[in-house]
Amino acid sequence: MIYKKLILLFLFIIVANANDVKLYFKNNTVKNAQTALLFLEAKNIIEPKLTLMSKTKVNQKFYKNKFLDNTYYALVPISYYLSPKEYKVIISYIKDxxxxxxxxxxxxxxxxxxxxxxxxxxxxxxxNKQRAKRTKQEYIEAMNIYKTQSSELLWNEKFIYPMNSKITSAFGTKRVYNGFLKSYHSGTDYRAKIGTHIIAVNSGIVKIAQNRFYSGNSIVIDHGQGVYSCYYHLSKMYYKVGDSINKGQIIGLSGDTGRITGPHLHFSFRINSIQVDPLQAIDILNKLTSK
Incomplete structure (x- = not known):
């Protein structure tokens, strides 16, 4: 009888340990170029990771969610070019x-x-060749930054928008330049006459502050753990690389620098180096604070 009770107690402990781990998406359906938010609620686990089982397997790690106890989170950015269908996400961690x-x-x-x-x-x-060399170098330098993930989350409050203005070109629009399909619109364009204040959508550290061929005067802010916000075509930049930025600070003025047809702000987002819809990313990041 004692042995049976011990066995039942052991089985109860196993079941309890299995049930104390909760895994769920905040949004389990997304469009291509959007971001999914995955929560992992668990105690006493280490090295939580995930793999998106796409054609090229995408490996990512979870971070501790500083807004919720005993909770880890992972942002799963979806490539613009990923085929629409249902994908399996494999999660692993070490427990006991x-x-x-x-x-x-x-x-x-x-x-x-x-x-x-x-x-x-x-x-x-x-x-021309000189400019092509320049743009290639600028792309390599930027991607080396976007592929870097700091372990610390650099913000404590919800994200805001970079300005209050009409959106003139939405994210994801296919761009046909002079009759030829060249790319898709990698950000959200806001109407902004030259000299309009542009504000930081959240706190972070400036990682890019330079004039680039395509994007003109550009500021890129690292918000920590693979999240970057980008502000292009500025007429003035008020910060340099390495500067700390607080949410809502004026980082520069809108302009018409770079490859552009008129003054506006091009606002974009990178998560884990992948370009995503910035407004949807802001919406999903703001859900980190709640279950």
């Missing part, structure tokens, strides 16, 4: 010295983004 695996499904929908035609001067559409 053993590696545990779990899985969860994530559904990706076709964003059905629109197309727009843009006419620019040939000198800006097809840069």
């Amino acid at each position: 010295g053993k590696k545990v695996f779990k899985s969860i499904k994530l559904k990706v929908l076709d964003g059905k983004y629109k197309s727009e035609v843009i006419n620019v001067s040939k000198s800006k559409l097809k840069p």
Whole structure:
């Protein structure tokens, strides 16, 4: 009888330990180029990681959520070019010295983004060899930054928008330059006459503050743990690389620098180096503070 009770107690402990781990998406359906938020509620686990089982497996790690006790989170940015379908996400962690695996499904929908035609001067559409070398170098330098993830989350409050103005070009629109499909719109454009104040959407550290061929005067802020906000075509930049920025600070003035047809703010987001819809990213980041 004693042995049976001990066995039942042991089984109860195993079941309790299995049930004290909760795994769920805040949004288990997203469009391509949007971001999913995955929560892992658990005590006494280490090394939580995930793998998005796409054609090229995407590996990411969880971070402790400083807003909720005993909770880890992972941002799962979806590439603009990822095929719409249901994907399996494999999660692993170590508990009581053993590696545990779990899985969860994530559904990706076709964003059905629109197309727009843009006419620019040939000198800006097809840069000469010197400019091509410059743009390649600028891209490499930027990607090296975006691929870096600091362990600390650098913000404590919800994200805001960089300005209060009409959106003139939404994220994801296919860009047809002078009759040729070249790319998709990698950010959200706000109407802004030259000299309009541009504010930081949240606290962080400036990682880029320079004039670049395509984006003109550009400021990029690292918000920690793989999250970056980007502000392009500025006429003035008020901060340099390494400066700390507080949410709501004026980081510069809007302008018409770079490859552009008129003054505006191009606002974009990178999460884990992947370009995503910035407004949807802000919305999902602001859900980190609640279950």
